Amino acid sequence: MSAAERYLQMNARELRLELEELYAAYAACLDEERFEDWPDFFIDDCTYKIIPRENFERDLPLATWFCENKGGLLDRVVAIRKTMMYAPRYVRRLVSSIRILGWNGNTLAARANYLALETLLDEPTRLFNCGQYRDQLVVAGDRLRFKEKLCIFDSLLVPNSLIYPL
Amino acid sequence: MSAAERYLQMNARELRLELEELYAAYAACLDEERFEDWPDFFIDDCTYKIIPRENFERDLPLATWFCENKGGLLDRVVAIRKTMMYAPRYVRRLVSSIRILGWNGNTLAARANYLALETLLDEPTRLFNCGQYRDQLVVAGDRLRFKEKLCIFDSLLVPNSLIYPL
Amino acid sequence: MSAAERYLQMNARELRLELEELYAAYAACLDEERFEDWPDFFIDDCTYKIIPRENFERDLPLATWFCENKGGLLDRVVAIRKTMMYAPRYVRRLVSSIRILGWNGNTLAARANYLALETLLDEPTRLFNCGQYRDQLVVAGDRLRFKEKLCIFDSLLVPNSLIYPL
Numbered sequence: 001m002s003a004a005e006r007y008l009q010m011n012a013r014e015l016r017l018e019l020e021e022l023y024a025a026y027a028a029c030l031d032e033e034r035f036e037d038w039p040d041f042f043i044d045d046c047t048y049k050i051i052p053r054e055n056f057e058r059d060l061p062l063a064t065w066f067c068e069n070k071g072g073l074l075d076r077v078v079a080i081r082k083t084m085m086y087a088p089r090y091v092r093r094l095v096s097s098i099r100i101l102g103w104n105g106n107t108l109a110a111r112a113n114y115l116a117l118e119t120l121l122d123e124p125t126r127l128f129n130c131g132q133y134r135d136q137l138v139v140a141g142d143r144l145r146f147k148e149k150l151c152i153f154d155s156l157l158v159p160n161s162l163i164y165p166l
Numbered sequence: 167m168s169a170a171e172r173y174l175q176m177n178a179r180e181l182r183l184e185l186e187e188l189y190a191a192y193a194a195c196l197d198e199e200r201f202e203d204w205p206d207f208f209i210d211d212c213t214y215k216i217i218p219r220e221n222f223e224r225d226l227p228l229a230t231w232f233c234e235n236k237g238g239l240l241d242r243v244v245a246i247r248k249t250m251m252y253a254p255r256y257v258r259r260l261v262s263s264i265r266i267l268g269w270n271g272n273t274l275a276a277r278a279n280y281l282a283l284e285t286l287l288d289e290p291t292r293l294f295n296c297g298q299y300r301d302q303l304v305v306a307g308d309r310l311r312f313k314e315k316l317c318i319f320d321s322l323l324v325p326n327s328l329i330y331p332l
Numbered sequence: 333m334s335a336a337e338r339y340l341q342m343n344a345r346e347l348r349l350e351l352e353e354l355y356a357a358y359a360a361c362l363d364e365e366r367f368e369d370w371p372d373f374f375i376d377d378c379t380y381k382i383i384p385r386e387n388f389e390r391d392l393p394l395a396t397w398f399c400e401n402k403g404g405l406l407d408r409v410v411a412i413r414k415t416m417m418y419a420p421r422y423v424r425r426l427v428s429s430i431r432i433l434g435w436n437g438n439t440l441a442a443r444a445n446y447l448a449l450e451t452l453l454d455e456p457t458r459l460f461n462c463g464q465y466r467d468q469l470v471v472a473g474d475r476l477r478f479k480e481k482l483c484i485f486d487s488l489l490v491p492n493s494l495i496y497p498l
Contacts, residue, residue, distance in 0.1 A: 013183045017345045024429035028443065031429075031464065053256060090385060090486040092462050094428040094445055096260040097190035097197075113193065113260055115283065117447065117462050119486040125462050130258050130283050130291050132197065154256040154285040179349045219422060262426040263356035263363075277360065279426055281449065296424050296449050296457050298363065320422040320451040 004106060004139040012100065019098050019110055022144055027093040027114075030165055035080050038165060039073040042146045043138060046070055050151040050166055053131065064153075064162060076165065086163045090119045091128060093166070107147060108137045114151070116166055129153050129166065170272060170305040178266065185264050185276055188303075188310055193259040193280075196331055201246050204331060205239040208312045209304060212236055216317040216332055219297065230319075230328060242331065252329045256285045257294060259332065273313060274303045280317070282332055295319050295332065336438060336471040344432065351430050351442055354469075354476055359425040359446075362497055367412050370497060371405040374478045375470060378402055382483040382498055385463065396485075396494060408497065418495045422451045423460060425498065439479060440469045446483070448498055461485050461498065 001009075010018065022041075029037050042048065050065040067073050094115045101109035111134050118128035131153035137144045151166040167175075176184065188207075195203050208214065216231040233239050260281045267275035277300050284294035297319035303310045317332040333341075342350065354373075361369050374380065382397040399405050426447045433441035443466050450460035463485035469476045483498040 012187070013180065014345065016183055016186065017348055020348065021344070021431075024431045027429040027445065028431055031445065092445055092447075092464075092486055094260060094262075094426060094447055096262060096426075096428060097193040099187075099190045099194055111194065113197065113258055115258075115260055115281075115447075117459070117486070119462075119488075122488055124489055125459050125487045127283070127291050127293065127459065130285075132258075154258055154283070155291045156285075156288055157290055178353070179346065182349055182352065260426060260428075262428060263359040265353075265356045265360055279359065279363065279424055281424075281426055281447075293449070293457050293459065296451075298424075320424055320449070321457045322451075322454055323456055 003142040007108075007139050007144065008103065008106070015100055015108075016098065018144065019100060023095045023098055023112060027095050031090075031092050033164075035077045035164070038077065039070050040145075042070055042073060042149070043140045044070045046073070046146055047148045047150075048073060048146070048165075049149070050153065050162065052156055053152050053154050054156050056150070056152045065165075073165075080163065084163060086161065088121050089161075089163070091164050092117045092119075092125075095133075106138055108144065110135045110137060114166060118161075129155065129162075131166075169308040173274075173305050173310065174269065174272070181266055181274075182264065184310065185266060189261045189264060189278060193261055197256075197258050199330075201243045201330070204243065205236050206311075208236055208239060208315070209306045210236045212239070212312055213314045213316075214239060214312070214331075215315075216319065216328065218322055219318050219320050220322050222316070222318045231331075239331075246329065250329060252327065254287050255327075255329070257330050258283045258285075258291075261299075272304055274310065276301045276303060280332060284327075295321065295328075297332075335474040339440075339471050339476065340435065340438070347432055347440075348430065350476065351432060355427045355430055355444060359427055363422075363424050365496075367409045367496070370409065371402050372477075374402055374405060374481070375472045376402045378405070378478055379480040379482075380405060380478070380497075381481070382485065382494065384488055385484050385486050386488050388482070388484045397497075405497075412495065416495060418493065420453050421493075421495070423496050424449045424451075424457075427465075438470055440476065442467045442469060446498060450493075461487065461494075463498075 048067040049063045051063040096113045098112040115130040116128040117125050119125040134150040136148040138147045214233040215229040217229040221228050262279045264278040281296040282294040283291050285291040300316040302314040304313045380399040381395045383395040428445045430444040447462040448460040449457050451457040466482040468480040470479045
């Protein structure tokens, strides 16, 4: 049986546990600043967007970040490591309320809530950004990867220091 | 086998996954502002309270919100949609540490922690309210629904803008 | 089959559910202020540390709290109940992104993110501390207990009011 068949045959409980593990691994990858590993959670032909909820709900296209393929993600990693200037900080992500909306052909739709907390040097931890992940996943290379990941954040203010991915 | 029998025969792991899905669906219903769907998470003869932890621990009856049946929940929805005046806002709920205390006859006791985050127009996201859910669930209409839901919040300050349910 | 054998033979999904239950019980024990039950989550020969992330990453030994066995945990409980003076407060913990790194002999490595929220009398709830648990667990007395628990927190500021455990 192929990996894709194995995933397609999982029942709702097995799939929930798979996604809990995937989202935990995703958050840890970013929280632990292993940014080079981050693009591997995506397929090559992926979409990654960070977009204000108001824009999303009004179908306005403007996104704060927009990567239209894996190359765009890799560019972000280079920017983090080499080209951007920014104050050192830790970001920690809490993920909650994972929901599986089901398969559409070979694509699995899932949603979850996230909260990102930011800590700058010598400052207390503060709320950075919260919102909803709206994701499309496919099986590629024996595991589930993101085909599309939308990070739809609640605050209408565009964070002026969106350095690391969500 | 009836739905009630099916739930009663689930082992602890199956039940945990059922509740994780239920709490995720509950949070999403409210976060996505599908308030009309919210009363369906409850049976007709339900109790819903939002109560400060200090009052709860001292057995003081005063609750910030108190609905003594499903009609009370429906009234809340009408208030949100039609009669209340309030500044537009997004509320997002994170649920964590779901615990199953077990069956007492046909009633399942469960607890969880919640954190509600609020975002007003043109303002950054802020902590709104956190506390513990103490819930009693029964099987009705083929699924688990709340017979009693207590939202016991930590801050002694009564939030002056408790517009949406928790 | 011994309890240890039973745990060692669990598959990844079963183990994830065990840990979700354990972390939920751990958080509830502390959130509900049942501090006398807290040391029972550990074996006698345990290590418990609360340490700033910067110190941890630089291999600096300085920890904000350091208990080198269960007796140290019991001392903390006595301090909370009898010897420390502090303003009354509620602390609530959210745990997220539990990850199982696997068995090394009879020791299970796991990680998770936590967020602690603090509410002082007549004040709104505030962010208190967030970070990562890095834990080593063993089976003792028929269940998983902590052999080592590191609470590695993001803010470089040492909280001046670290009264309750994390």
